[in-house]
Every structure is written in C-alpha cells, then in structure tokens.
Amino acid sequence: MGLTPATSPSSVTYDPPSQDGWVTTRLEFLVNWARANSLWPMPFGTACCAIEFMATAASRFDLARFGMERMSFSPRQADVLICAGRVPFKLAPVIRRIYQQMPQPKWVISMGACASTGGMFDNYAVVQGIDTIIPVDVYVPGCPPRPEALIYGIMMLQEKVKQQRSIANQQQYDEMTIDPTSKLYIPPSRIDELSEPFGNSVHQTRSAP
Amino acid sequence: MSVVLPGAALPQSTPDPVTPRHVPHHGGEANPSVDGLRVQFGPAIGRHDVMWGETTVWVDVTRIREVMLWLRDDPGQQYDYLVDVTAVEHRDLDLPLEMVWHVRSLPYRRFLRLKATLDKNAALEVASIEPVYKAANWLEREVFDMFGVHFTGHSDLRRILMWETYAEGHPLRKDFPLRGRFSRSEQLSQALAANPEARYSMEELSVADAFHELPADMRARLAASVRTGET
C-alpha cells in the first residue's frame, strides 16, 4: 500500500547456492564481518535516550570495542542511524532527510520506546514510531534502555549484518519510493467515531486516558 | 562592580525568608502591591485573592501594558523580573479564557500573579508586554502557538513549538483532542511535506544569496515587510 518496488516482485530472487562460488561466499563473509565490526553510528539523539547513548559510549560501557568509536555526525559517512529519543512531527522530515542522505549499506536502530512506537507520548505531537517514516532493523525497548540493552541491540544488528547476502543479492540495496499520492485519509468525523472509545477525545476526566 | 542583591530594597531588619509551613488554602496577608495597584489604576483592578500564600490580582485586559510598566518602574514596586506568561482554559467551556502573568520583584522579594479574562466569543487579543520585559518574547509566542491568543505589538509573533504552517489548530485548547484532529497518516503527510529547509522566516530569507530566485510576489512581500505565510 503506497509503496512501489523498483523492480517487479517476481524479479527479487535469491541466488541458489549452486551458483554461489566458494570465493564469493568467503568474500561475503569477510565483507560482512568487516562491516559488522566497524559500524559507524550516526547518533540521531533527541532526548533522554541520547543521554543513555552517551553513557554507553563513555568509559564504563564503551561502544568503542564494537567498532563504534567514531560517532559520525555527518550522515554521508555513517552506517547505522541510531534514533535515540522521541521524534515529534516537526522533526519527522529531518530524520527522513538524514536517512536518505546515508549511503548504502545502511541500517537503523530504533532506541527506546518513543522511537519504536511513540512511547508514552500518544498525542498530537509525536510520531508513533519512526518505522512509519524510515525502515528500522532493530528495536531496542526501554525508557530509556539500559546501556546493556543498547549493546544487546547493537550485537543483534551485527548478527543481521553478518547474515546479509551482500554480494549475491544486490536488490537489497534498492530503496522503494513512497507513492506520494497514496494516503490513508480518514475524515475527521470518522476519526472521532473510531477513536472515541480509545480516548482521542476532549474528555479529560474519565479514568481511561 | 556591585552585585545585585535580591531583597536589597527591604529594610535591614527584615528577616531572611524561610520555607513556608502550613500554608492556608485561603486567607493570609495579601501582597502589598495590591493596594498600590488599586490606588494607581482604580477600576482597572478587579478582585484579588490569596490562595496558598500567593496573591492573584485580576486586571482589565485592555490595560495590562500600563499595569506592567508601572509595576516594573515604580520605585515602590520594582517588579523587574517576569517569571511566566501563560493561559488557562477551564473545562467548563462557558468560562472565559484566562491570561496569567507571574512577576517577581527581586529587590522586594515579592511574587504576584496577574490574571485577565478573554472572552472566547470575541477575538483573543492582548497587548504584548515584550516592550516591558524581553523575557515575554518567546513566552508570548508559545501562548499564541498553544492557545491562539494574539499579542498586539509583539515583534515576531509566529508559532514556536509547532511548525509555522501547522493546520490542526491550537493544541492546548480544550476542544482540541489529545491525539489531534487528523488521522495519523494525514499528520505524517503534513509533517513530511513541511520541508524544514523552507522554513526560514521572511527576515532570514532577505539575507540569503538566493533572494533573486524567490518568486516575485514573495520578494514584494519581503520588501513591504509583510508577515504572511506564517500564521
């Protein structure tokens, strides 16, 4: 819905192992190993999770041993976008722009409850999960997640990177463009009907928020 | 260089302030500035109330700037510090919107809350006190953004927390639902369409090298210092 893949679905194929040479597999292993152990993060830190991210990068938990010593604040030189913190609607085009500026291969870690689902901010101002804007690879729950939790998420991403068929399957780098004309438009009166039971309301004093 | 000391206008014999204990809900000594205000402004000052140790004075909304100027400049008042400007809308929608100003006198160690009501059926307009306290600049912009109150005489009244072309309304009004008026995807579409780089204010664009590339009507508006396109 609203997404047009660059090539038709039938052409996204997985190369059967018989066509895989031994050299390609070893090369892929090497490339993936190198990528996983030198992920340069782009810390898109907005709120409290950014402080825990800084604590993870500091000397007690030390992200440098994962190859993430160099925080790249320029998206052009980053591998993984770590969205740490809540993303309001005003910031949504900014994070979309930053993601588009990152060169392939790129991954996204959504750190914290607010980046994953909107967290405790279920209101008019906050994006309910950055996966509505950019594709996310790893979600790290917590409010804020402990540094150990973030490290677990990073290690999970490293596993994902190591399993990628980076040479055999080039289609993974094709980005699908969002169809700008497609949108799920619900008229406001229908929204009130749908969400009244769930509290998108002006009734402030009932017990369900 | 002399240090500015709060409480410097009080006589030496005044004891140092202490943590208030057992503050009554109603009653207690009113702030002496209330009497001064009544003498100076007469009928423009409505009732006053002492609640939880704080004095609230109701003023006529059309005279707020004079009142603030007098409170700041009169040697017996010296309310030199603006703490906050905000508004309150009550759950009973028939009640008017209340504007609230918190001011503090550092030399006299006093705190005063001024309130004025705005009729919701008329235009929500108040004189800006930015000429009196520079602190009011952003505070009034926020009240405008969240409540839709226009501050006349403000140097730069545009939205500050939401983006400038935000179309859903004024969020802190009671008739604005918690999750907004549009569907989530519509909110996303509108947010993503608000190109952040296009959000330069008129004065900023006048500086840019790209002035000649602006459309002609925009250049004409800039030349005439007209504020449009930003609500």
Next chain:
Amino acid sequence: MSTTTRTLDVALSTPTLGSDGTIRHVPLTADARGTLMPIDMAPGSEPDMGSERMLINIGPQHPATHGVLRLVLELDGETVIRCVPHVGYLHCGFEKIGEYRQYNQIIPWTDREDYLNSMGNNIAYALSAERLFGIEITPRCTVLRVIAMELSRIISHLVWLGTTAIDMGAFTPFLWTFQERETVYNLWESWVGARLTTSASRIGGMAADLPPGWIDGLKGFLRSLPKTLDETDRMLTRNGIWVGRTVGIGVMSAAEAINYGLSGPLLRAAGVAYDVRKDVPYLDYETYDWDIAVGTKGDVYDRYLVRMEEMRQSVRIIEQAIARLPDGPINVDDPRVILPPKRKATSEMESMIHHFKLVMEGPRPPVGECYVATESPKGEKGYYLVSDGTSKPVRWRIRPPAFVNLSAISKMAEGHLLSDVIVINASIDIVMGEIDR
C-alpha cells in the same frame, strides 16, 4: 620566408559562484611577478569582496547543538550579525497530556522534560502538587529530597561540563564526568530502580525509602567527586585555550539578564545574587550553611566558574543533610494521597476500596492553583498547577528556565564569531526536552 610569432591568448579565469547562482568566470591577469589577480582590479587596490552576507543553518541535527535546536545565523565573513534560534523540534505535548493524567501519573512525565535533572523535576513537581493539596511532608522526606535535588544538580552540571568541554575540543573531561555520573546512576538504581528517568517522588512522599548501605555509597561518591572536579579544574580553569575561548564571550549585563528573564547560573554569572533556594526557600534550604556563587562579568568563563562552584556547594549541602537525616516514615500519613500498606489492602475491605479509588481515580485536591518555584541546575523551575477539584489538573504549566534562557541567545551571539556561537550555546546549558516540552 618570414617567421610569424603568434601570441596565444590564454584565457585565464577562475570560476566563481555569482549571486544569481550561475557560474561566472572572472578573467584573470598576471602581474610582473606572475601573481594572478582579477582583471578589473587596478594594482594596489583592495579587492572588493562585496558586502554579501551568508545565511548559515546549524541543526536541527548537529552534534554541538545539545539537542535538536536549529540556529540560523546571518554571517558577515565569520562574524555573526544575527542569530535566530528555532525550537520546537522536540515538542511532545507534555502540558496537554498532563491534563489527561492524575497527579501521581504526571510524575514520569516530569522526568522526561529536563532529563538531566530528573530527580529535581520529580521533587519540584511534588512540592507544587503538595502545596495544591495542602500536605506537609515528613522531616525525613524533607531532608532526603534535599539530598536528591543536590545530587541531581551535581550530575546535571557534570553533563554540562563534559559536553561543553567536548564542544571546545577537550574530549577527556567528558569521560571523567560520565564516570562520576555512573556512580550516581548506581545509587539511584539501588534506590528507585532507574538510572536516568527516576520518577522518584510521589504526592506526599517518595516512591521508596533508602535501601541499607545507600548512605555509605553516597559518602563514597562525595569523596571521589571533588577529586574529579579538581582534576577538571586543573585541566581547564587556567588553560590558555579555555580562557581564550570563554572570557568575554556572550556577555550579558545584570540589568539585561534580569529583563530577559534569565535565571540560574546565567543570572548569577552576570552578578545578580538570585537563587530560588535562598530567596524563596523550600525544603528548609535556609537552615543549611552554604553560599551562592556569583560572577562578575556575565561571560561564558564566569558561568563555568559559577557552575563548578555550585557543584562544590552542593557537596557541602549533601554532607550537612546526611548528618541530619532523621529516621521516621518517608510518606506522610494522609489517606487522601498515600496508598494503604499492601498487607491491609489485600486483607481489609475498606483498605482495598481505598487503594482502588486512589489508583483508578487518583487523589483529588481542593479547587485552586499554585506555583512553586525551585532552583533547577538550569534556573528557576516551577510548576503552575490549576485544579478544579477533579483528579486531573486543569492546567499543568512548566515554567521552563532553559526556554527563557535560550531566547537570549540572539542577544548574546551578536557580534561574535561563528565558533563562539557554539560556545555560547553550550554555556546556556540547554535541554531541549524542557525547552520544547
């Protein structure tokens, strides 16, 4: 046969970007010594660089803006003519959502706005709500809250110190200060279970009492912190680079600072001895023996000195508080706000109903409003609560010190260089969560 010499006119030119966006070629010529210069320049004349000013956008995603702040600068060369800050990139509707939550349920939101001072915010909000309810807290709670607030002030200033040093290129103090923060994180985790967003206070008391051995851990921290402060002091205070980059930068005079509504270290560095703890005291701060740090010039260097001294004064206050910490209950014995003990709630009917009502509906204050100001590390932080007698506030207003402080950046940055803007921004100690709420 005649030889002809042909002179090739080699078009020397340099491409430049003209003001209409097209590429122009400026014809060059060479003088006798071979130095290239534009053709329409008479030898000996000054090049007319034009009075073209640049518009530069910093942020909202930028490492040195301490959050999602967008600064638009009008530059003449490297000098800032005008600086326009744009905020709102972290606006999350705190005040709106506060109208839909019970008074105790708002406490986790107070953590998230100024997330560096979460315990301080929790307690500031609890003070305001308790005033609205008309509740007096217990002596043990009073002293414990002082300890918590001062610890919170210390760790907020430690973050400020580390990030400001990083902005100016000194990377190591960041690691030292964050290591100290880890000690406090351990303390908080053992007390309330969370490192950063503590939600430690409740209306009428605290979420939990101290675990055994907590005070010893705190004393250990108070022994190690001054050493770190001394180390950072030795590294920075008389360092030529640090002094050169901070003295005389971003000056605000006392009268300007008061009119702009600045508070906290910015106001004190300008020479105004206003500290909410001394002038509008709460939690018995007037009974402790401590001093306010006041600066003279109002520049970035003075703000740095004020914050360093504030950390040392906080250590002093905490030591006095530990000495006088009384035993006793931590929560006030008021059934309107405090849940009954669990063993009663699970066995007696009335306690169960009481528990149910307090959790489902929430405590209800009398009709009224109040504003209680506290001194957060950023400045005067207050919560203005308006109640209509129901369990959810009509209005929850956060008086954001960093918001008002940041509005003065356009005044502070005028006339300074581009790199000074970063230093000034760091010295304001902004927290976008509080600014945008």
